[in-house]
Every structure is written in C-alpha cells, then in structure tokens.
Amino acid sequence: MKGDRGGDREHGGIHFLCVNHSEMYAPIGVRIDGDDMPVHNKDVAAIFDEFADLLEIDDANPFRVRAYRNAARTVRSLGRDLSEMVAAGEDLTALPGIGTDLAAKAVEIVQTGTAKALQELQRRLPTSLEALLEIPGLGPKRIKALYRELGIKNLDQLEAAARAGRLEAVAGFGMKTQRHILDTIVARRTAERRFLLSTAREYAEPLAQWLRSTPGVTDVVIAGSYRRGRETVGDLDILVAARDPEAAMNRLADYDEVAQVAARGGTRAAVILACGIQVDVRVVARESIGAALHYFTGSKAHNIAVRRLGQQRGLRINEYGVYKGQRRVAGKTEASVFRAVGLPYIQPTLREDRGEIDAARSGRLPVLIERGDLKGDLHSHTAETDGRADLRTMARAAQAAGLQYLAITDHSRHLTVARGLDERRLRKQHESLSRLNEELSGITLLHGIEVDILEDGSLDLPASALAELDLVVAAVHGQFNLSRTKQTERIIRAMDSPCFSILAHPSGRLLNSREPYDIDMPRIIRHARQRGCFLELNAQPERLDLSDTFCRMARDEDVLVAVNSDAHAPGDFAKLDYGIVQAQRAWLEKSDVLNTRPLAQLRKLLRNTMAS
DNA sequence: GCCGTTTTCGGCCCGACTGTTTTCAGTCG
Numbered sequence: 001m002k003g004d005r006g007g008d009r010e011h012g013g014i015h016f017l018c019v020n021h022s023e024m025y026a027p028i029g030v031r032i033d034g035d036d037m038p039v040h041n042k043d044v045a046a047i048f049d050e051f052a053d054l055l056e057i058d059d060a061n062p063f064r065v066r067a068y069r070n071a072a073r074t075v076r077s078l079g080r081d082l083s084e085m086v087a088a089g090e091d092l093t094a095l096p097g098i099g100t101d102l103a104a105k106a107v108e109i110v111q112t113g114t115a116k117a118l119q120e121l122q123r124r125l126p127t128s129l130e131a132l133l134e135i136p137g138l139g140p141k142r143i144k145a146l147y148r149e150l151g152i153k154n155l156d157q158l159e160a161a162a163r164a165g166r167l168e169a170v171a172g173f174g175m176k177t178q179r180h181i182l183d184t185i186v187a188r189r190t191a192e193r194r195f196l197l198s199t200a201r202e203y204a205e206p207l208a209q210w211l212r213s214t215p216g217v218t219d220v221v222i223a224g225s226y227r228r229g230r231e232t233v234g235d236l237d238i239l240v241a242a243r244d245p246e247a248a249m250n251r252l253a254d255y256d257e258v259a260q261v262a263a264r265g266g267t268r269a270a271v272i273l274a275c276g277i278q279v280d281v282r283v284v285a286r287e288s289i290g291a292a293l294h295y296f297t298g299s300k301a302h303n304i305a306v307r308r309l310g311q312q313r314g315l316r317i318n319e320y321g322v323y324k325g326q327r328r329v330a331g332k333t334e335a336s337v338f339r340a341v342g343l344p345y346i347q348p349t350l351r352e353d354r355g356e357i358d359a360a361r362s363g364r365l366p367v368l369i370e371r372g373d374l375k376g377d378l379h380s381h382t383a384e385t386d387g388r389a390d391l392r393t394m395a396r397a398a399q400a401a402g403l404q405y406l407a408i409t410d411h412s413r414h415l416t417v418a419r420g421l422d423e424r425r426l427r428k429q430h431e432s433l434s435r436l437n438e439e440l441s442g443i444t445l446l447h448g449i450e451v452d453i454l455e456d457g458s459l460d461l462p463a464s465a466l467a468e469l470d471l472v473v474a475a476v477h478g479q480f481n482l483s484r485t486k487q488t489e490r491i492i493r494a495m496d497s498p499c500f501s502i503l504a505h506p507s508g509r510l511l512n513s514r515e516p517y518d519i520d521m522p523r524i525i526r527h528a529r530q531r532g533c534f535l536e537l538n539a540q541p542e543r544l545d546l547s548d549t550f551c552r553m554a555r556d557e558d559v560l561v562a563v564n565s566d567a568h569a570p571g572d573f574a575k576l577d578y579g580i581v582q583a584q585r586a587w588l589e590k591s592d593v594l595n596t597r598p599l600a601q602l603r604k605l606l607r608n609t610m611a612s
Numbered sequence: 613g614c615c616g617t618t619t620t621c622g623g624c625c626c627g628a629c630t631g632t633t634t635t636c637a638g639t640c641g
Contacts, residue, residue, distance in 0.1 A: 063624055067613035099614050137630085139639050174632055224641090237641080263640095265629050270640095280641075282628095295626090300641075307625045312617090318626055 038484065039110050041075050041082050047109050047118060048072035048102075053130040054121045056140040057147075070097035073301060075106070077354060079553040080522055086110045128154040135184050137177060145170055159185045187276075194232040195277055196511055198541035198578060201226075203277055204236050207255060211281075214251040216243040218286050223296040227348045229581035231544045232511055235278035237296045245283040252281055288320045291331030294338075295319040301353035309341040309357070317341075349584035366587045369563075371580045373590040375598060376405035377573065379450065379473050379504060379536065379564035384429055385410040386418035388569040391429075391436055391445065397570030399443035405599050407446040408433060409473045412460040414452040421449065423465045430468060444599060446470040446606075450504060455479045457493025459500070463611060466499035471606045473536070473564075475504035476517070484518040491524055495531050498611035502562050502594075503528065505538040505545040512542070521550050528559045533609050534594050537563045537586075539579025551586030560594040560605070561586075 052068035074097045075082060085092065092103035108115050125147070131154060132143045146152040149170050150161055162182040167173045195203075204222045212220045217240055221227070224237030242248040245267050252269055253261055263270040267283045284292040295303060296319065310317040315324055321331025322340040330336040335345045343360040347368055350356040359365045381387030382394055389397070391408060398406035410429065411420035421429065426449060433447050448471040452460040459466065459474060466472050474494055482490065494500060506524065507516035528535055535554050538545045546554065546561070554561055563579040565572050583593065590596045597605065 061613080064613050066624080070614080097614070101613060137639070141638060172632070172638080176631065180630095235641095263629065268628060268641095270629095296641080298641085300625095304625055311625080316626080320627090 039083055039113055041078055043113075044082055044106055044109050045072040045076040047115065048075065048105075050127065050130060051105075051115075051118055051121070053133055054118075054125050054127070056133075057125055057129055057144050058121065059140065059144065067097065067099075067102065070301075071102045071106075073353075074098060077352070077549050079549050079556075081520070082106060083110045084522075126153045131155055132158060134188075135181055137180055137184070142172065145172065155185060187272075194234050194512065196541050197226070197229065197231055197233055197544075197581075198575075200233040200236060200277065203257070203273060203275055204238070204279075207236075207257070207273075207279065208238060210255055211238065211240055211248065211251060214242065214248050216247055217251075218242065219289055221289075221293055223293060224280075224298060227297045228299065228351055229349045229585055231541075231547075231582065235280060238279060238281045239289070239292055239296050240281060240283045241286045241289045241292075242283050243286075248281075248283050282319075284319065288331055290333035290335070291317070291321045291337055292319045294334045297334075297348050297351060299352050302351040302356070305353050305357050306337075306341055306343075309343070313341060315340060347584065349581060350587065352585070366589050368584045369580060369588050369590050369593055369596065371577055372402070373593070373596045374403065374563060374576060374580070376403050376407070376446075376595045376602065377565050377567065377576065378407040378446070378448070378471065378502060378562045378595050379409050379538070380406055380567040380572075381410050381450075382408060384425070385415075385420055386568060391433060393570055394567065395436065395440055395443050395445055397567075398573055401573035401576070403443065403573070405444045405446055405602070407448045407471055407473070409448040409450040409471075412449055412451040414454065414460040415477055420452070420460075423461060426461070426465060427468070448473055448501070450475055452477050453490065453494040455482070455490065457490040459494060459497050463498040466497075467611050469499070469610070470603070471501040472497075472499045472610065473502045473504045474500055476508055480508060480514075480517045482517070484520060487517055488520040488523060491519060492527050495524075495527055495533055499609070500531070500533050501606055501609040502534045502536050502564075504536045504564070504566070505540075505543050506535055507545050507547065507550070509545055509547075510542050511544065516545075516547075522553060525550065525554050525557050525559055528554070529557050534560045534562050537561050537579050537583055539563060539565050539575045539577075539582070541575060541578045544578060544582045546582075546586075548582055548585040551583065551588065555586060555588055555592045561588060561592060562594040564595070 048068045049072045052065045055068065056065045074095055086107050092098050092106055093100060098106065105115050129143055129147060132138050150166060152158050152161055159182065161167055162178050167178040167181065168175060204226060208220045208222055211217060219241035221239045222236060223239050226233050226236055240248050249264060249269055252271060257273045258271045259274045260272040261269065262272055270278060270280045272278050282292065282296060307317045310322060315322050321328045322337055323329065330340040338345050344365065346356050346360050346365065349368065377398060380394055382391055383389055395406060411418040413420045413422040430447050433445050437445050447469050449469060450473045451466065453474050453476045454460060491503065495503065507521065509516035535546060537551055551561055563576065563583055565576050567573055594605065
C-alpha cells in the first residue's frame, strides 16, 4: 500500500523520474501547431495532486490536503472526459469529493490549463519540492525545514547537501537520517519504481512460501495492491499470522534474496530484495488475521470509507479487530469485519472506493467473472507468423487450459517483422485449420486474423478476404503518434469496415514502457456500441489493455469485452488469469464478457460483425 | 476543502516505527 503517501496519495513514483517539471506541466493548454492542446483527466488530476503536495509542504490543514488528493483520485478514475463535462455545462459537484471550490478549479484548469491559486503557491514554494516527497523519511515538515534552512529545492541539491554532511545541522536530522536519504537517492536513480503484477508474483510467491515454512506460522497472505490485482505493484505487503513474531522476523531476515533490512520492529519489518522490490511484512496473532487482512489489503481509500461506516455505528476499526469501546466484536475473518459495519463481503479486486461500498450496502455488488467462466479465447498466434507453435499444439494447449474454442488470429501482411499473412497464405491456413477441426474433439478452432489498422483507418486486407473468416480482430501496430483527433478517426473508420469484430489492445499501452496512444476512448466505446462490435481486454501482463477504468465504462455502455490471451506460445493461456483479475477490477460479470458464451451463441454474435 | 439517516458546523481513520529526543514529532502504510 505504499505510494498512498499522506494518507491518500495514489500516484507514487511518477514525479521522481521527472527531474524537469516543465516537461510535465508546461504542455497543458499551450498551443502547438495551431491546435489548443486539450486538457485531459490525468492533467487535471496531476494538478490537484500538485496542489496537495505544495499545500502539505506549506503546512496547510491536512484535511484540505486530503480533499485535493480525493479529487485527484476521482478525476483519474472518472472514465469520462472532464473537459467534455465542462463543455456540456454539467454540474461537477455531483462527483464524489468535489464541492463548489474544487469544481470551479476543475473548470478553470480545463479552460486555462492551470489555476491561479496554484500559481500563487508556486510563487512561494518551488514545484520541485514535490519530488522530495518521494524520498522515504522525508515528509512535508522536513522538506520545508530543508528548504528554509538550507535552501534545498530539488533532489540534486538534497544529494549534494547530504554528501557534504550539511543535513545534520538541521533540527530533527541526524547522521542516520542523512545516510538513509543519500542511500535512497542513489538506489532510486537506477531502480524501477513499480513492478508488473506478473513480475511481483515471481518474487512474492517464493518468499511467501519461505515464510510459510517457519515453525509456528499459520498463515501467510500477500496483501496490498497485489491482492487487489492492480496492474503494477509498488511494493509487497505480506501478512503473517504466527505464535512467535520474533521467529518469523528472523526467518525473513534469513531469506537469501534480502539485500537490505530497511526497518525492523517487534511485529513489522521492511526489507529490500535484490531485485529492488520493497517488502513490508507484518506479523499478527491468528485471531486478528481477518482484520489485518482487510486493513493491509486496502486500498487506503476503501479502508477509510469502511472505518467511517464503523464510526457511524460507534465502532473503532484497526488491524487487530473491530471494537465497541474496549470490547472486540469482530476481526477473525474479513467477512466479520464487513458484517460488523453492515456490509456483505467485498472482493479485494473491488476495494478501490469506486462505488463498491454503496453497491454493497444496497445489495448491488456485481457477481464477478471468474476464470472458469471463460469458454474460449479469441486472439492467438501460431508459428505461421510470430507465434512459436503450430495449429495443433496451440489447440491442444487451449483445450488443456479448459477452453472449448480458440480463435487463431495471426498477423496480416503489413506487419512484416512478424511475417504477416497475405491473402494466399491466409486461405492456405484456412484450409489447414478446417482439416484439423474435423480431426479435433473437445476443442474447436475458429479462423480469424489480427489485421493491421493502417494509418488512414483502412484494414490491411480486402473485405473479400476477411469475409471468409469467422472473426476479424483488428489492431494498431504503428503510427502511434497521430493527434488525438486523427488517431480516434482512424480507429472509428476501421470499426466501420464491413468486417470488424474486435478491437485488440485498444489503447496500445505497454506498462512501464509505452504510454497509450492519444485517443478519445469514451467515443470509441460509444461507437463500438453503435457498430455492434467488441473491445478486447488483452491479458498479456505488460498490456492489460483495456485499463480497468475504460473496461468498466465499456460495461456501463453495454459493449461486450473479450478477455483474450494473445497467446504466442502454448504456455500463454495461463495469462488469461491476469485478464480475469483486470476484468474483476472493472466490475465485469460473466454476461459482460464475449467469450463466456457457448460456441453457438458466440458464432451468432460474431456473424453480426461480419459482412455476409 | 468536503460533507450530512444526529449535523450547514465541526468533524474528518488509526497504530507502528524511527530517530532524535529526554517525552515525542514526523513519517509511513
């Protein structure tokens, strides 16, 4: 749950790498090529977070700071374009955590790219101070002290001062703090800040297994954002139930991947693994495991909302249990914690304070999709292009993964690096696939293609060739840097092609390495509904594309989502698990997902997307 | 700065750990 600094901060890590802040904020609202750059939700959220950072350093009322952070979180996961809402004259105070003042500021930011009140703050405090909040051990008070007494404004100056031993002169700073700050700066300059969920899993599961083998340890659960299934994980929160906390702590310190013990107390410890990931471990008594699990799973915002509910009922909720006065009334299981505040059990993947509390209260929680609900996979590759196995091997692997149908969707000719298929090879594959289908039992192959969407929005193969197939999966594989308008028009034009079933990896993002291309996703989702086609939730752990926010929006707009593996090898069907977790975070139920349909029903839905 | 099944004012989640202190502020999750 790290990265939720100051109580509610959710955007840890980004600022640290961005030494030049003008890169982040200057482009908003400036004119480039004669076009006004539109102000997007993430820009508004970033400004609210900057407000919060600077107000915090300025020693403002902490609840006021929290209000800005809440507003940033609301805007970030809104799903709709704030600028559109403003243009339509909608009442922003209807949004949670946004009152008259922040609504006015949001409008001002959308219209001008900044806010007067922020500029006022920036005049008094350098914006580069925000980056210092990313250093563990440095909070607003100490940053302000460093700024006032030593004139330290940024990381470079902080590092220089620490090296020169000047920090010790400031009240409240000692030798250890100075050493720690310097170590952190050096370590973080090279380390990756957030890990893919799949990467985190590689490190987390063996460590959890190691801790489980400690005598007296009864439970080990990886909590935090890992348990909530976030697409990236900042650090690992591991919860241990043990009779002897000391033994568990010793066991942790003995783990051979531990590079550094950053903190260690009687029941808590923080270590850094050799790979750079930080692991926070807490030991609790067995009777508290439910309360602790709820507490350390988060999210912070969800916990606050639940505790507030408890407070209204005269209950105090902490990691040890739920208390009425001195009496402990719940905490052995997570369900008992929810029950104590009058709620049914809420799945970890929903705990983001995005409406799950209200839904739980009124009995409208979704029945989330599970892996077993998937009947097939609609996006996979073979060695005919850039896959690593033949048709038969992929079919058998899909069957072994519990699927009843698999669409083979190799690349099209334009993607030369993958030796994409032209019409002739596509027809040849069609024949092989048909023959194989007669032979196979228990699994049915569908024939499709992952056809390139060209720059002008046309598809890479003629409709006459595509019409022979069961489905057409279409994707953008180049020209990522078109303007928002052009990129959006490109995809919408492609959707209007005679044969277009599924838009694959709709945003094009690669987590930790490539930003999504600039498109108007709400418009694309609405167009998909009109057109009657579908959107993919690509389950590759570095894609997980659609994002949970837009995936939920697709659901709200009644657009079916296909959870696809994009398998390039037989083992890749296991990645469907990540897609399912992401789908759960988007509140998807079985009926919201295209490939939960039985084959006959699926064929009917696909036929509607193909010219006859 | 937000918000109201008691409230338009007075609340706003809660405990552990560290380092620098001599009893606790600041930070963190």
